[in-house]
Amino acid sequence: MPLFQPATNGQAFLKMGLMGFAGDGKTYTATQVAIGMVQLMRKRGLDLGNRPAFFIDTETGSDWVKPRFDEADLSLMVAKTRSFVDLLEAVDVAEREGSVLLIDSISHFWRVLCDEYAQKRNRKRGLEFSDWAWLKGEWSKFTDRFVNSQCHIIMCGRAGFEYDFFEDDAGKKQLEKTGIKMKAEAETGYEPSILVLMEKHQALDGNRVWRTATVLKDRSTKIDGKTFENPTFKDFLPHIEYLNLGGQHFSVDTGRDNSALFADDGTPRWMQERRAKEIALDEITEVLNKHHGGTTQDAKRAKADWLEKAFSSRSWERIQSLDWPTVRAGRNFLWLQLEGVEYSYQPPDHEKRPEEELSDVPA
Incomplete structure (x- = not known):
């Protein structure tokens, strides 16, 4: 409505x-x-x-x-x-x-x-x-x-x-x-x-x-x-x-509330987004190092080129100042270009069922 x-x-x-x-x-x-x-x-x-x-x-x-x-x-x-x-x-x-x-x-x-x-x-x-x-x-x-x-x-x-x-x-x-x-x-x-x-x-x-x-x-x-x-x-x-x-x-419509301002656990949305942005920036750094690691000039130039493609800036300081939606979109762009898939995070499941554990045992 x-x-x-x-x-x-x-x-x-x-x-x-x-x-x-x-x-x-x-x-x-x-x-x-x-x-x-x-x-x-x-x-x-x-x-x-x-x-x-x-x-x-x-x-x-x-x-x-x-x-x-x-x-x-x-x-x-x-x-x-x-x-x-x-x-x-x-x-x-x-x-x-x-x-x-x-x-x-x-x-x-x-x-x-x-x-x-x-x-x-x-x-x-x-x-x-x-x-x-x-x-x-x-x-x-x-x-x-x-x-x-x-x-x-x-x-x-x-x-x-x-x-x-x-x-x-x-x-x-x-x-x-x-x-x-x-x-x-x-x-x-x-x-x-x-x-x-x-x-x-x-x-x-x-x-x-x-x-x-x-x-x-x-x-x-x-x-x-x-x-x-x-x-x-x-x-x-x-x-x-x-x-x-x-x-x-x-x-008065008491059904309308401010839930959009809070995460599911009650944390203010701005605080949750700030933390998510910090994680995204760290992941961007790591994915660039994964594909263009090292300290050579070529590696540094390649990483800066990808940052410019994703954020229209080669300055890491400027990228850190961007808002959360922009950082999130840039991270997804880099994942598509470098990893070949949309960005997603799924925690690994290290708990295996007994039959799976047996299948790992050499015959």
């Missing part, structure tokens, strides 16, 4: 992230969006709207929102777990059987995965630098599913502060808050197509409490940067309307 294809809107499924602190309305808002999505699909006659909604629940939030699904006449399937393995399976099951998947809270899955790994590896003083490569690799199994799955996914996560060091007027380093991020693997917050910060507010007299939703990221740009008070499904509809609902979802 060609690398580039005609551009289309290949985003057919909602990929939403909501983050906030305790009581900020993440679960409530996620539920409104989930119910609204199913009702919209039913209104448009999409078969997905007839499937149950799935809720993978780490903190019993599903118990409190079930009546709302009942009121909307929507079937709700729940899995109460904090297992990362279950999270991966939940995405797969929801893709096959569900209308929408709620994840609440993604932060628990990341924390439990890290804690279990530390326990298994006996990291009593905390995770080491080398541990993060494995953890991030495992976590990518979820983020790949999140982005590429043929499923509407609404992911809730706890908020955490970002910090950085700044130098004050006295030249001392001061640690200050610089922002808010989702408490999960560092790049998880980048995956949703729409990312919302939920916040709780209270009037000074204490008589009124309300929530706001600030859209930190909206790839459709329809509601990017906007803030909604006590948000409803309708507030997020401009982003949802941008989706190609009912169409084909074109995911």
